[in-house]
Amino acid sequence: AKTDGPSVFWKFSLWGKRRAFTEGAEMLSKRLAEETNGKFKLKIFYGGQLAKSRENWDGIKANSFEMAGICNFYHPGKNPGLMALTLPFLPLGQSFDRDAAVREKLYQHPILKAEAEKFNGIYYMTTNLPQYEFLGKGKPPMDLTGFKGMRVRAGGGVGKAMEKLGATRQTVPAPEVYTLISRGAVDAASFPYTYAHVSYKVHEVAEWFTANLSPGTSDCPYILNKTAFNKLPKQYQDLLYKLKPEALAAMKAAYKKADDKNLPMFKAKLKEIRYSDSQLADFKKIAGKPVWDEWINANKDKFDAQALLDVILNYSHSNIKN
Amino acid sequence: MFLKSLDKFLSYFEDNLILFSGISIFIVMILTSFQILSRVMGYPWPGYLEISELTISIFAFLGVAYAQKMDSHIRMELLVANLKGRIKWLVELISSFVSLLIVVILIYYSLLFAIDAYKIGDSTYDYLYPTWPAKILVPAGFFFWALRLLLEIIGYSRMLIFKNESPFGIPIIKSPEELAKEEISSIRD
Amino acid sequence: MIFEKLLQGEPSGIFGIGYEDPNTVGIICIIIILTLVVCGVRVVFAASIAGIIGLVELIGFGPALGNIGAIPYSKSVTFVLGLLPIFILIGFLAYQAGITRQLFEAAKAWVGAVPGGLAVATVFSAAGFAAVSGASTATAAVFSRIAIPEMLKEGYDKKLAAGVVAAGGTLASLIPPSAILIIYAIIVEESIGALLLAGFLPGIFSAIVYAGIIILWAKFNPTLGPPSRKYTINEKLKTLPGVLPILIVIAVIVSAIYAGWATPTEAGSLGAFVVLIMAIYNKMKLASLKIALIETAKLVAMIFSIIWGVLIFVRFLGFSGLPENFANWIVSLPYDPYIILLLILLGYVILGMFIDAIGLLLLTLPVVYPAVILLNGGPDVTADQSPFGMSFNQVSVWFGIIVVKMAEVCLITPPIGLNCFVVAGVRKDIPVTDVFKGVTLFFIADILTILALVMFPAIITWLPDLMRS
Numbered sequence: 001a002k003t004d005g006p007s008v009f010w011k012f013s014l015w016g017k018r019r020a021f022t023e024g025a026e027m028l029s030k031r032l033a034e035e036t037n038g039k040f041k042l043k044i045f046y047g048g049q050l051a052k053s054r055e056n057w058d059g060i061k062a063n064s065f066e067m068a069g070i071c072n073f074y075h076p077g078k079n080p081g082l083m084a085l086t087l088p089f090l091p092l093g094q095s096f097d098r099d100a101a102v103r104e105k106l107y108q109h110p111i112l113k114a115e116a117e118k119f120n121g122i123y124y125m126t127t128n129l130p131q132y133e134f135l136g137k138g139k140p141p142m143d144l145t146g147f148k149g150m151r152v153r154a155g156g157g158v159g160k161a162m163e164k165l166g167a168t169r170q171t172v173p174a175p176e177v178y179t180l181i182s183r184g185a186v187d188a189a190s191f192p193y194t195y196a197h198v199s200y201k202v203h204e205v206a207e208w209f210t211a212n213l214s215p216g217t218s219d220c221p222y223i224l225n226k227t228a229f230n231k232l233p234k235q236y237q238d239l240l241y242k243l244k245p246e247a248l249a250a251m252k253a254a255y256k257k258a259d260d261k262n263l264p265m266f267k268a269k270l271k272e273i274r275y276s277d278s279q280l281a282d283f284k285k286i287a288g289k290p291v292w293d294e295w296i297n298a299n300k301d302k303f304d305a306q307a308l309l310d311v312i313l314n315y316s317h318s319n320i321k322n
Numbered sequence: 323m324f325l326k327s328l329d330k331f332l333s334y335f336e337d338n339l340i341l342f343s344g345i346s347i348f349i350v351m352i353l354t355s356f357q358i359l360s361r362v363m364g365y366p367w368p369g370y371l372e373i374s375e376l377t378i379s380i381f382a383f384l385g386v387a388y389a390q391k392m393d394s395h396i397r398m399e400l401l402v403a404n405l406k407g408r409i410k411w412l413v414e415l416i417s418s419f420v421s422l423l424i425v426v427i428l429i430y431y432s433l434l435f436a437i438d439a440y441k442i443g444d445s446t447y448d449y450l451y452p453t454w455p456a457k458i459l460v461p462a463g464f465f466f467w468a469l470r471l472l473l474e475i476i477g478y479s480r481m482l483i484f485k486n487e488s489p490f491g492i493p494i495i496k497s498p499e500e501l502a503k504e505e506i507s508s509i510r511d
Numbered sequence: 512m513i514f515e516k517l518l519q520g521e522p523s524g525i526f527g528i529g530y531e532d533p534n535t536v537g538i539i540c541i542i543i544i545l546t547l548v549v550c551g552v553r554v555v556f557a558a559s560i561a562g563i564i565g566l567v568e569l570i571g572f573g574p575a576l577g578n579i580g581a582i583p584y585s586k587s588v589t590f591v592l593g594l595l596p597i598f599i600l601i602g603f604l605a606y607q608a609g610i611t612r613q614l615f616e617a618a619k620a621w622v623g624a625v626p627g628g629l630a631v632a633t634v635f636s637a638a639g640f641a642a643v644s645g646a647s648t649a650t651a652a653v654f655s656r657i658a659i660p661e662m663l664k665e666g667y668d669k670k671l672a673a674g675v676v677a678a679g680g681t682l683a684s685l686i687p688p689s690a691i692l693i694i695y696a697i698i699v700e701e702s703i704g705a706l707l708l709a710g711f712l713p714g715i716f717s718a719i720v721y722a723g724i725i726i727l728w729a730k731f732n733p734t735l736g737p738p739s740r741k742y743t744i745n746e747k748l749k750t751l752p753g754v755l756p757i758l759i760v761i762a763v764i765v766s767a768i769y770a771g772w773a774t775p776t777e778a779g780s781l782g783a784f785v786v787l788i789m790a791i792y793n794k795m796k797l798a799s800l801k802i803a804l805i806e807t808a809k810l811v812a813m814i815f816s817i818i819w820g821v822l823i824f825v826r827f828l829g830f831s832g833l834p835e836n837f838a839n840w841i842v843s844l845p846y847d848p849y850i851i852l853l854l855i856l857l858g859y860v861i862l863g864m865f866i867d868a869i870g871l872l873l874l875t876l877p878v879v880y881p882a883v884i885l886l887n888g889g890p891d892v893t894a895d896q897s898p899f900g901m902s903f904n905q906v907s908v909w910f911g912i913i914v915v916k917m918a919e920v921c922l923i924t925p926p927i928g929l930n931c932f933v934v935a936g937v938r939k940d941i942p943v944t945d946v947f948k949g950v951t952l953f954f955i956a957d958i959l960t961i962l963a964l965v966m967f968p969a970i971i972t973w974l975p976d977l978m979r980s
């Protein structure tokens with residue numbers, strides 16, 4: 001079933017190289033061209049050619065490009081509501097599909113819709129970033145108290161959680177993590193598991209890794225430019241959403257491929273740390289819930305933060321297919 | 323004379339801004355060193371990295387007008403240096419005028435960018451320092467750049483109209499010898 | 512009709528092309544930028560204008576300007592660029608710390624006895640000073656004062672004395688710290704640490720080639736520069752404390768990084784701080800510090816301006832897709848990759864005669880760098896698959912060092928070789944034509960060095976590879 005329509009040229013702004021996180025965009029671009037016989041062209045610009053990683057919201061607002069990836073943690077002030085997804089120890093990380101459904105549900109909430117609206121944007125789809133895990137060197141954190149006194153590289157909610165556990169948080173640019181861990185200036189670092197650790201080569205200098213801590217994650221959705229989207233003929237708008245499941249499936253496959261390649265490497269070289277269910281419950285009690293409450297409190301004058309958290313909590317427990 | 327007092331007025335700001343910018347570089351260097359020592363002794367300064375990153379705005383933008391006054395912004399002078407008389411002043415005038423146009427455009431749009439950051443509450447990524455004070459330094463520094471360029475434009479117009487006036491308010495193209503002289507005087511005993 | 516589009520803020524309002532043919536828009540804008548640069552428009556403005564015109568054509572007025580308004584800030588305020596001012600300041604402070612003269616005395620005692628000994632000593636002390644100086648011209652200025660009088664006193668040929676100082680100054684940009692290597696790293700998004708490390712051996716290598724050529728030349732023509740008297744071992748040992756300050760600075764930087772106390776970027780500050788203490792110990796005057804700070808700030812403002820100005824143009828190039836297409840075109844040429852590379856390097860020699868080193872790098876790299884990377888087989892290539900026998904990371908660093916070396920060569924070539932004018936400026940008795948004659952030999956040495964770096968990339972890649980593994 002091919003879709004007919006006018007010639008359209010869309011630009012998709014991304015930073016960095018082609019990687020798991022960008023495979024959804026690649027799939028979308030490929031399928032759009034196939035379905036429209038090349039008339040709907042979605043060109044992906046890597047390396048921050050169209051905007052720096054932190055300026056993609058601004059680029060969408062200026063109508064400089066039609067689609068972009070954004071990561072909430074680059075600019076917490078620009079998307080305070082979306083920061084809900086960086087809270088530590090949320091009930092996420094069990095299944096790709098369930099997490100994706102929760103995030104998509106959150107994007108539908110009026111608070112988040114309004115946040116995107118400020119930049120003339122629409123949340124198109126989640127890239128469903130995996131849970132962060134820690135890789136580190138030195139004495140491994142076998143239980144709750146193991147993080148005490150540790151110097152960790154962790155941002156946002158995961159960083160706050162680590163502070164609750166008695167760790168010292170260090171802000172370090174990602175490319176420096178490799179050197180600092182190998183020299184022992186930082187004990188552990190958290191990145192989206194496993195592909196990001198590998199891209200910064202953390203596994204080469206680490207001695208242990210946490211396999212199921214799931215301390216938290218971030219959110220890096222693909223955004224549509226609203227003006228450009230509204231200008232599209234109806235059949236193209238429909239097509240964009242029709243192809244979404246395929247793009248999401250491509251993301252899932254890409255993360256799995258990275259894990260299939262990286263996990264055996266981790267397991268062969270590093271000590272694997274797995275926490276029991278009761279340990280995980282303790283983590284959540286001490287380093288999860290208190291951080292949620294702080295976040296709700298800090299934002300209570302700005303928006304209904306509790307409502308956003310409730311979406312995540314309720315929906316992740318509701319009955320979605322695994 | 324009007325030009326002279328305008329030049330004096332601008333110079334007052336430019337000279338102080340460049341000194342401020344130089345001192346900031348000096349302070350950041352010292353603080354970064356102390357920060358390392360403090361961290362090694364077990365007392366990290368949380369958020370220092372983000373603050374020190376924001377200070378780059380000071381020395382990246384506040385000195386641009388002074389650099390213009392001292393004719394330090396890189397250009398290729400081969401052609402202009404060999405032009406003579408009115409045609410030379412005309413080329414310089416057009417060049418300065420276009421430069422002013424660009425600076426004005428950049429002032430406007432970088433101001434919008436800064437205002438946006440203020441309105442939205444844009445912040446650094448970890449310790450949530452507001453970014454607008456750093457962003458506003460772009461239009462602030464460029465404002466003085468625009469004034470300096472305006473002075474240059476007046477200076478060139480004057481040369482174009484009254485050919486035999488002695489030049490004022492415009493950078494005199496320096497020969498490599500003169501450039502070298504400057505380079506040398508910056509190294510002092 | 513077309514201008515109506517412009518007024519309404521629609522794309523293709525200027526040339527009527529837009530995204531129909533982005534390559535043509537790209538080429539038009541490259542012509543615009545070159546024309547403006549030749550007409551004497553400052554590079555920052557020439558690049559901004561061409562970039563704005565191109566972007567307005569591609570995506571329309573509002574989106575173009577909205578995008579560009581963010582660039583000066585977002586491209587300047589990044590962690591690594593914070594190192595740039597420190598690297599410039601450290602050279603000024605090092606001079607105040609009196610490090611230079613002591614270095615020269617030590618070099619004189621240890622290598623002065625060979626033919627052309629004082630010139631050789633100049634080369635090695637300049638290489639040593641390079642470890643605390645981030646800029647070439649400053650180094651040349653400092654050594655004009657210290658080394659030339661001694662050489663003339665001992666009856667050295669004026670041209671040789673002047674030439675060796677002008678050439679020796681260029682070592683400062685290869686041996687870390689180096690401002691120009693940071694600029695390269697920023698444009699191509701390569702690791703700063705890797706590049707700074709990579710420059711070290713080629714810097715030493717250059718110094719050795721310089722020294723070798725001096726010795727040979729002075730041997731065949733002893734009137735050029737007689738050997739100095741031999742120093743006793745006691746005298747030699749006595750000069751060693753003079754080398755200590757440099758060694759301390761290097762030791763502080765290296766051990767801070769290896770002990771894990773500081774990131775490579777922070778270590779720069781630490782080094783500058785140590786030099787500052789030495790300068791204070793050496794009774795630096797407050798007035799000298801003030802001049803150093805103002806000069807640093809002025810250079811910094813200039814360098815940042817040209818960086819974001821060119822990056823506005825680069826933003827447009829990104830939208831146009833031209834670098835990608837140019838790279839594909841280069842690769843499709845039916846010539847050996849080495850021939851293409853040599854042609855590119857030749858281009859740098861010619862352009863370098865007309866424009867300053869920083870401007871040269873910034874203006875060319877956005878288009879040339881992707882082409883060189885693709886020539887080597889792209890970002891995922893392994894060493895054994897690539898025509899140059901290097902992985903992506905290796906070739907990226909390798910090309911950087913070679914290009915910076917090229918840019919440095921242009922500091923000693925007519926007509927605007929700034930180092931030569933600096934030397935002639937310090938020494939009123941030496942006309943600049945004599946300096947240019949004096950550097951001919953070193954120009955030849957540099958060509959040999961560059962060929963060696965092309966043929967034996969390990970000189971460049973060995974140290975950064977050690978760091979990466």
Ligand code: NA
Nearest residue numbers: 641644683688
């Ligand atoms: Na150096």
Ligand code: NA
Nearest residue numbers: 863866921922
């Ligand atoms: Na040159």
